[in-house]
Amino acid sequence: MKIEVFTMLTIYSSLAFMVLISLSHALSKDEVPADPVFDKYEEMVALPGGKFMMGSSKSDGKDGESVQRKVTVKPFKINKYPITAASFRKFVRAKKYKTDAEKYAWSFAFDAFVPEAIKNTIEQRLPGAPWWIPVQNAYWRQPEGKGSGIENRLNYPAVHISNVDARAFCQWHGWRLPTEPEWEFAARGSLEGKEYPWGKKFEKNRMNIWQGKFPEKNTKADGYHGVSPVDAFPPQNDYDLYDMIGNVWEWTSTKFSATPSAKDDAPSPAGEEENPSQVRFVLRGGSYIDSKDGKFNHATRVTTRMGNEADAGSDNLGFRCAVSLPTGTSEKKPKGKKKNADNVAKEEPTVTELPEGAKFVRPNPADLNGKGKKKKNRNEL
Numbered sequence: 546m547k548i549e550v551f552t553m554l555t556i557y558s559s560l561a562f563m564v565l566i567s568l569s570h571a572l573s574k575d576e577v578p579a580d581p582v583f584d585k586y587e588e589m590v591a592l593p594g595g596k597f598m599m600g601s602s603k604s605d606g607k608d609g610e611s612v613q614r615k616v617t618v619k620p621f622k623i624n625k626y627p628i629t630a631a632s633f634r635k636f637v638r639a640k641k642y643k644t645d646a647e648k649y650a651w652s653f654a655f656d657a658f659v660p661e662a663i664k665n666t667i668e669q670r671l672p673g674a675p676w677w678i679p680v681q682n683a684y685w686r687q688p689e690g691k692g693s694g695i696e697n698r699l700n701y702p703a704v705h706i707s708n709v710d711a712r713a714f715c716q717w718h719g720w721r722l723p724t725e726p727e728w729e730f731a732a733r734g735s736l737e738g739k740e741y742p743w744g745k746k747f748e749k750n751r752m753n754i755w756q757g758k759f760p761e762k763n764t765k766a767d768g769y770h771g772v773s774p775v776d777a778f779p780p781q782n783d784y785d786l787y788d789m790i791g792n793v794w795e796w797t798s799t800k801f802s803a804t805p806s807a808k809d810d811a812p813s814p815a816g817e818e819e820n821p822s823q824v825r826f827v828l829r830g831g832s833y834i835d836s837k838d839g840k841f842n843h844a845t846r847v848t849t850r851m852g853n854e855a856d857a858g859s860d861n862l863g864f865r866c867a868v869s870l871p872t873g874t875s876e877k878k879p880k881g882k883k884k885n886a887d888n889v890a891k892e893e894p895t896v897t898e899l900p901e902g903a904k905f906v907r908p909n910p911a912d913l914n915g916k917g918k919k920k921k922n923r924n925e926l
């Protein structure tokens with residue numbers, strides 16, 4: 546009898562252990578069932594790479610935008626759209642991933658979209674950028690905090706995503722973040738010396754930016770006050786890429802310098818040796834709070850850039866991924882004119898794994914009184 550009880554206990558505990566293992570098993574990309582509705586937004590476009598003039602010839606560039614230099618990128622693929630909330634949800638479910646915004650339990654949301662009940666609890670706002678509200682428990686799944694959701698925004702960009710989060714997502718797919726030169730090469734859509742992905746002239750209804758007096762009044766001439774679906778506008782260039790400029794800023798793997806040079810254009814790891822709160826990466830493309838001409842925030846064009854800490858997040862920060870192609874590959878020819886395809890770099894970009902359980906030191910919203918080092922660049926988010 547004792548032996549039978551022991552045997553039963555052994556069986557039950559083995560079963561319990563197996564259940565525990567299966568529950569804690571993080572799924573690989575290949576183990577996740579296809580999503581017939583939203584997987585199309587994960588499509589990538591293959592680009593030939595080549596040499597091009599990076600940076601703006603205009604003198605009004607912010608954050609190093611007007612530093613021009615010739616750079617070369619190798620053949621690569623890049624997401625056709627920013628990564629959607631649907632795709633990010635799939636990743637989170639499979640990996641049981643927790644974003645930086647969740648670890649810190651707050652993130653910045655734009656004033657106009659935060660419910661009054663939440664705003665009334667905010668005692669301090671960012672000096673110089675009072676339109677950014679530090680909202681408790683705001684993150685990608687509830688962009689304006691408790692009570693908000695993504696049910697009707699699954700084809701919108703995933704937001705409140707840090708550089709660390711973006712790298713983890715891309716890595717799960719076998720991808721990586723684009724370097725800053727790759728991002729600009731893609732945005733230019735084979736055109737040389739043009740301000741916009743589609744050409745030299747500003748065109749209405751090609752991107753989501755802010756029209757009207759910022760931050761009080763948005764005329765929504767482009768149809769959107771805040772973030773818009775990734776395919777709200779037609780492709781912005783001949784590479785068939787959507788939403789490169791406007792809507793949400795996109796992370797790159799390039800460390801930020803306000804005086805960029807060739808040595809700064811390489812991809813950089815957010816490695817164990819560096820605290821994500823202290824290393825800044827380049828963001829590209831501008832967002833829904835930026836302007837046509839730079840009268841407030843940034844002028845939105847192919848060269849628009851700024852830097853932010855690797856663990857920063859807000860409701861206008863998103864990303865897309867890239868992956869290297871072997872030199873000489875032409876998996877899918879872009880619609881645009883192929884340019885300098887024979888003039889490509891020989892070295893592969895470095896893809897660096899992120900450390901598990903990195904330590905973070907993001908300040909509490911209550912500390913946002915202008916004394917802290919962090920968040921000082923928020924007025925430009």
Ligand SMILES: [Ca+2]
Pocket residue numbers: 753754755756765766767768769770771833
């Ligand atoms: Ca808009």
